[in-house]
Each structure stands twice: as structure tokens, then as C-alpha cells.
Amino acid sequence: MTGVGRPGEARAGWAMSAPALAAILAFFVVPAIGSLFLSFTDFDIYALADLDNLRFVGFQNYERLVANPLFWKAMTNSLLFVAIGTPFIVALSLFAALLINSRWLKWRPVWRVALFAPYVTTLVATAVVWRYLLHTRYGLVNYLLSLVGIAPVDWLGSPTASLPAILIFVGWKTFGYSMIIFLAALQTVPRELDEAARIDGAGWFTRLRHVTLPAIAPTVLLVSVLTVAAMFQLFAEPYVMTQGGPAQSTVTILYFMYEEGFKWWNLGSGAAVAFLLFLCILAVTLVQLRLARRSGAI
Amino acid sequence: MTGALAALPLLPMLGGCGARRADALTIWAMGNEGTILPVLLDRLALPASLPRVEVQPLPWSAAHEKLLTGFAGGSLPAIGQVGNSWIAEMAAIGAIVPLPAPAAALLDDQFAAVVETNRIAGTAWAVPWYVDTRLQFYRKDMFARAGYAAPPLAWAEWKQALHRVKALAGPGNYAVLLPLNEFEQLLTIALSAGARLLRDKDARGAFSDPEFKAALAFYKSLFDEKLAPLATAAQISNIWNEFAKGYFSIFTSGPWTIGDMKSRLAPDMQGKWGTAPNPGPGGIGSAAPGGSSLVVFANHADSTAAWDIVARLLAPNAQLELHRLTGNLPARRSVWRAAGLASDPIVAPFATQLDRATALPKVPEWERIVTEMQVVAERMVRGEFGVDAAAREIDRRADRLLEKRRWMLDRGRAL
Numbered sequence: 001m002t003g004v005g006r007p008g009e010a011r012a013g014w015a016m017s018a019p020a021l022a023a024i025l026a027f028f029v030v031p032a033i034g035s036l037f038l039s040f041t042d043f044d045i046y047a048l049a050d051l052d053n054l055r056f057v058g059f060q061n062y063e064r065l066v067a068n069p070l071f072w073k074a075m076t077n078s079l080l081f082v083a084i085g086t087p088f089i090v091a092l093s094l095f096a097a098l099l100i101n102s103r104w105l106k107w108r109p110v111w112r113v114a115l116f117a118p119y120v121t122t123l124v125a126t127a128v129v130w131r132y133l134l135h136t137r138y139g140l141v142n143y144l145l146s147l148v149g150i151a152p153v154d155w156l157g158s159p160t161a162s163l164p165a166i167l168i169f170v171g172w173k174t175f176g177y178s179m180i181i182f183l184a185a186l187q188t189v190p191r192e193l194d195e196a197a198r199i200d201g202a203g204w205f206t207r208l209r210h211v212t213l214p215a216i217a218p219t220v221l222l223v224s225v226l227t228v229a230a231m232f233q234l235f236a237e238p239y240v241m242t243q244g245g246p247a248q249s250t251v252t253i254l255y256f257m258y259e260e261g262f263k264w265w266n267l268g269s270g271a272a273v274a275f276l277l278f279l280c281i282l283a284v285t286l287v288q289l290r291l292a293r294r295s296g297a298i
Numbered sequence: 299m300t301g302a303l304a305a306l307p308l309l310p311m312l313g314g315c316g317a318r319r320a321d322a323l324t325i326w327a328m329g330n331e332g333t334i335l336p337v338l339l340d341r342l343a344l345p346a347s348l349p350r351v352e353v354q355p356l357p358w359s360a361a362h363e364k365l366l367t368g369f370a371g372g373s374l375p376a377i378g379q380v381g382n383s384w385i386a387e388m389a390a391i392g393a394i395v396p397l398p399a400p401a402a403a404l405l406d407d408q409f410a411a412v413v414e415t416n417r418i419a420g421t422a423w424a425v426p427w428y429v430d431t432r433l434q435f436y437r438k439d440m441f442a443r444a445g446y447a448a449p450p451l452a453w454a455e456w457k458q459a460l461h462r463v464k465a466l467a468g469p470g471n472y473a474v475l476l477p478l479n480e481f482e483q484l485l486t487i488a489l490s491a492g493a494r495l496l497r498d499k500d501a502r503g504a505f506s507d508p509e510f511k512a513a514l515a516f517y518k519s520l521f522d523e524k525l526a527p528l529a530t531a532a533q534i535s536n537i538w539n540e541f542a543k544g545y546f547s548i549f550t551s552g553p554w555t556i557g558d559m560k561s562r563l564a565p566d567m568q569g570k571w572g573t574a575p576n577p578g579p580g581g582i583g584s585a586a587p588g589g590s591s592l593v594v595f596a597n598h599a600d601s602t603a604a605w606d607i608v609a610r611l612l613a614p615n616a617q618l619e620l621h622r623l624t625g626n627l628p629a630r631r632s633v634w635r636a637a638g639l640a641s642d643p644i645v646a647p648f649a650t651q652l653d654r655a656t657a658l659p660k661v662p663e664w665e666r667i668v669t670e671m672q673v674v675a676e677r678m679v680r681g682e683f684g685v686d687a688a689a690r691e692i693d694r695r696a697d698r699l700l701e702k703r704r705w706m707l708d709r710g711r712a713l
Contacts, residue, residue: 045662046706048370049391053711055702064698246530262363264666 032278039271048265061272071273073248074256077163081252082231082284085167089227090220093175097182098208112183119176127240130169131156156242159249166250170237174230178223185219186212221292225285232281253277322350323604324375326365329358331379331428331590334623342616349603369393374595376604380424382415382589387662389423390713394593397422401605404612407631411655412587418660419713424591425608428617428626430552431585432482432576433651435559437547439570440466448574449548453516456577460525460548467544474520475546477531478679481672482586483550486576488513489656490583496659496667496696501704503696505671506689512579514675514685521679528679538562541571550576552588553627553648573647575654587655589629663699670695 039061046053065071096115100108118126133140134155142152155165189212197207213220235254238244244251244259251259253273261270327335332355339351354375356364362384368374369391380388388394397405404425405413416424436449444462460473467473476483488495493510496503504510520526527546534540541549542563559571576583592611594604610616614636617628621637627648628634639645658664671692678688706712 042702044702045366045387045391046702046711048366049393050711053702053706055705262366265366 035271035274038268039275041268043267043271045265057268061269062276065269065272065276070248070251071256074251074253077249077251078232078234078253080163081167081170081234082228085170085231085234086224086227088167089171089175089178090224092171093178093223094182094220096175096179097186098212100179100183101186112180115179116176118173121173123173123236124240126173127169127237130172131241134165134169157246159246162242162246162249166234166237166241169241170231170234173237174227178227181219181223182216185216189215217292217295221288225288228284228288229281232277232284253280322352323348323377323600323607324352324354325377325379325607326354326356326361326368326375327379328356328361328381328590330624331620331626332356334620338611338616338619338623341619342610342613344607344610348606349600351607365393366391372597374597376595376598376600377608378593378595379427379590380593382412382424382426382587382591383658383665385416385424385591385593386418386660386664386713388593389418390662393596394423395596395601397425398601398605401425401609404609408629409587409631409652409655411652411657412589412629414657415587415660416591424593425612426589426591426629427611428620428624429587429589429629429652430554430627431588431648431651431655432486432550432552433585433647434548434574434576435541435551435555436572436574437463437541437544437570438572440544440547448572449577451575451577451582453577453579457520457523457525460520461523463547464525467547471544472527472546473525473548475529475534475537475540475549476517476520476526477529477534478676479530479672481668481675484513484517484672484675485658485668486550486583486585487517489586490576490578491516492579492584496661496700499707500659500661501700501707503667503693503700505692505696506686511685511689514678514688517675518679518685542567553625553645556644557625573644575647575651582650582654584654584656585651586658587652589627661700661703663703667696667699670699 040056040058041047042055042057042060099105100111100115105111132138134142136142136152136154136157139155141155145151145153153161155161193211193215194207197211202210233254234252235258238250238252238255239258242250244255254277257270257273257277260266260273325335326332332353335353335355339353344351361381365374365378365380365384365388369388374393378394380394385394402422405422408426409429412426412429413422416422416426434449438448440463441447441449441459443466444459446459450456450459464471464473488510491509491513493507493513494504495510497507521528534545537549538558540546556573560568563571576585578584592608594601594608598604611620612630614630614633617630617633618637620626621628621633621639627639627645628637631649634640634649640649659667674683674688674691674695677683678685683691703712
């Protein structure tokens, strides 16, 4: 690439990327600017009936959000999901990918499909099944726990157990996608390096730590950025499993936004939540990128 | 692009999404009523001169959002079943039309408080279809052992009876269940105390009134005196079990619970429970009137036919059929007599209570205000606020939620 290319080439480039750019402009940039504008208004059902009832309120939506304990509760819950969920899902999917990539495993395509299946199954259907699995009295999970002498846990009814229950469900549901990304990266790691290390007497964990992980570091970064974004945007799982309860312990920031916007119909306030969420994800991603750059992953 | 071309044959199907058959009238109905309405309409055998009626059932959990998005998108049907507490909102945004003069007769033999709920700024906007309210379900055997035929109706004696019931129930058990995450119980106590809840054309909270403070203090005392457990509904995993075991001997609920009581309680418990009106400071208390009404949505061309269908659904034989199919309590008093409900010892207290019901404030913000009220009340019970501070805090939150309404009133734009 010489950068300056011929004007004809540049025109062709613009022409070819124009459809995608137009779609991004129409379905992302314009709505994003619109919702930023909305977040400075008090759009509510009165404004829905008659736009003359719309007022420009400056930063009032943001001030009220910061003063609202439920907003902070939702923020804390979302940060917990990010802090616990991201390492959990990254580790789970990496482990599954290593398993499928290992040479001694028979029937590899079958395993790959089986582990990827949860990701492509309908959320609501799996949530119904998991509600049975997690049932306090006749759920399979509590039955298995009872075999090792653990008393029944009220997974979806107790404010302390609901968050882990949702995390387990989300982990099971989404790890397949990251697993496929990891699998693709693992297949690019040269076998010679691994074999050389083995001849040098390195054990399984040492080879993972010093050969495999450095080789797939950019992928680990990619997967963790995707997972952080997904954890911040957790909505459907708590909506279907617990409706934000018990005692608002599974109200995530997106769930809070949904309630502000579509339950109470305060679209102005809902848009303000959306914008704060955008800033949060942006900040976390920038930190991750900086860390990765420092450690030389990219 | 080839993908888009491949989709071309699907275009005629897209056209099918837009236009419903112009000659059919659509009704949105929720939950159980949505399921039985087609059966009911079949049995009513509407005359051929009326347009064909289509029923679209909605789940209750999504009904409110559907109504608002339907309004925003201009796709509301002709007739809708609307929860009584949503009518103020529907009227405020101009989604529904007021009752025409001929339909006013449908309100004649109905419960006054329910009709009042649907009357906003002096105009009736909806016809109550079936009614409900909340009152006490109690353990007859426990109260009999404590020396009472039924829970007393004045607060002081009622509380004394609860103390005796708690003593009988033994350690670890309580007398009454007031789930901390549900506002209905405190609201019932407040209405019984005669609190007006909002003031200044419903544009400010009136939670610092002496009546409401008395209700708050009474509510708090039930927890302070260990008559009610500090629990949310989520912590009571099986309300029927706990009721039968004597964890509590009174809980508040509506007529929908009667069927559950009959099917879920063990046979030996069946003679041991009853219903009673709510207690008040000096005798029988009040309650919020509930249920659903039928509305005709605005911008519908053939509203005469729509009101005609509403009138037919309110006819005594249709009301009786609705009661038989769902167990819902009919809105018309004449049907209560015809169905023998007035003499049923379990159902009759609901009529008594509905006669003493009080309409709630009719502002779109009400549901959110009452949710905030309960958030503060829960904190008060857990010791974060005193009664006066809690009342002030509820007022502060209500005033903030009503700020837009005050602005609208100043400009003469609110109903």
C-alpha cells in the first residue's frame, strides 16, 4: 500500500464501502445522535401524545440518575456481572477450546457441535429448561448438590444466589461463541513450538502458560473485549429468568434502561442511561486496549 | 444484492402485514379474558349487521407496553380491555374516546367507586367489565381458638386479636403477612384511614397529611410488634403452605385467590379459611377498586359499532357467562344477584368491600408514585426512617414525579 493510490482506486474504494457506511450512518450514527439529544429532554407519555409537551431539561436526567439508588444498584450488579462473568466465560471457553483442539480427543466435530449448540439455541427455550434445572425442590442442580451433602439452594428466589445462577446460565449459553474464536486461534499455534517445549521437559501447564497463551494473546484480548461488552449489555437472561428480582438483585443497567424507557415511558431518562452505558463500555475497552498494548499483545 | 433479489417473491406477503380486513373489528384482551373472549362472543351470537369481531389476546405482563407502543405506532385496535389503573394514562395521551351518551346507561347498576375510577375530569372514559378488590383472607380456626368468629373491624381490636393469634401460633410464627415489596397493603391501610394521597388537583403528594401518617404509623407498628414478618413476597416460596402451617393467619388478596385456595389447600384446610372486609381506624375500612374496563380507542372510524359491541358484552347474560367462564366478579350488581354471588359467604365480603372502596388518584404518574411510596415504607420498617421523615420523603419523591404534571396544569394541558 502506497497510500496515495490512483484517484480511480479511491473512488472504487468509496463506492464499495458506501453501502456499509450508509447502513452504519442510518442505523447507528443517526440513532446514537438522536438518543444523545433525547437524553437532554424530558420525553415521556405527555410528549408522546403531543410534541409541544417536550421540554429541554439540560443535564437534569443525568442528575436524577446519579441520585437514584436503583441506578447505582443496577450499575453495581452490571459491574459484578462484568467482573465475575468475564474471567469465568473466557476461562470456560478457553478450556473448552483446548479440549476440542487436543489431539487425543475422538469425534471432534461432534464435540464441537455439542458445545456450540447452546449458543444457537433460542434463549427463551433454554431459559425454561434452566428454570427447571435450577428449581429449588425438584431441580437437577440441587439434586446433584444434595449428593455431596449441600442443602438445597433457592437459586432464583434468593437475592444472594440469583446472580450466580444467572451467571452460570449466561456462561453456558454464550461460551460456545468464544470457544470457536479460541479454536481458530489455537489452530494457528505451530505444533513445533509445543513439541520443542515438551522435549525440553515442560509440563502441560508450563506449555500453556509460556507457549500457547502468548501465541493467542490478541485473541484473548478480543474475546475479553467482546465479553465485557456482552456482560454490560446483559438483559434478556435476567428478563426471562427473574424479571430483575428477587429484591432487584438481577436488575442490570440495560434492564433498568428498559424499565425507565418502556415501563415508565421516560424515554429521556432511558436515553441518558444508554449514553452512560456507552461511556462505561468505551472506558473499559480503552483500559483493556492500553493494558494489551503495554503487554505487547497488539 | 442477490440476497435482496431472492427475497423479492416474499414482497406480497409483506403487503399482508399492513392491511387487516377492513370490515373486522379487533378487540385486545389480556390474559385469561383474552383466552375466553372468543368463546364468549360465540355464545352471544352477535347479529349479522355488526362487523365481524376478531380477538387478539395479550399477556398481562406485556399489555401496558403494547398499549403505549400501539398508540405511538398508530396501530391500536377498535376496542380494548384496559386495567382500571391505566385509564388515566390512556385518557391523558388521547388514546381513548369518552363514553357517548347512550352508553352511559351501562354504568347505572355498577359499584360507585369503580365507576368513579373511570371518570376523569368529570367525563366517563371506560365501562367497567369485571371488578375486583383486595380484602383479608384469614384462618377461621385460628381466630376461633383466639375467641373471635372473624377478625374485628376496628384497628385497636383487630391488632389485639392479632396478638392473641400470634401467641397461639407459637414462636417463629406471625399473625399477618404484609410483603415488604408490595404496595397494596399499605395503600389499603391508607385508604381505610381516609388519606387523600394527592392534593392540589393531584399535582402534589399529600403524604404528610395526618391520615396518611396514622396509616404509616399503624403499618410500622405491625412490624415493630412482631405481628408481621420482615419479608418480601419472594421470600415466601409457597404462600398456601405457609398459610396452612400457621406462619401467618391473615393475608390480603383479591378474588382471583379464591380458586387457588380451593385447589391448592389440602382438603382438611377447606373449612378453615374465610374472607373478611378490611379493618379501619373506627370500623370497616376501605380498599382500592380494581378490575378491567372496556374502552374504545380514538381514531377508529366505526365507533358506533364498537360501542354497540361493548354494550352487548355488558348485557346481563354476557356478564353471567363471563363469570361462569372465568370466575371474574361481574361489574353489574343485578348480575351478582342473578348469579347468587351475594349469598356466597366467601364472595359476599367482596361486595361489602367494593361498596366501601375509594377511587385512587387518576394521574398517569400514580403507579410510579405508589411504587416509590413502598420503597420508602420498606426502608422505614427496616429502621432507616421515622414515620414523619418517611412521610416527608414520600412527598418529596411524589412532588418530583408530578413536576411535569404541574407544568402541564399551568398551561391548561392536563386533564
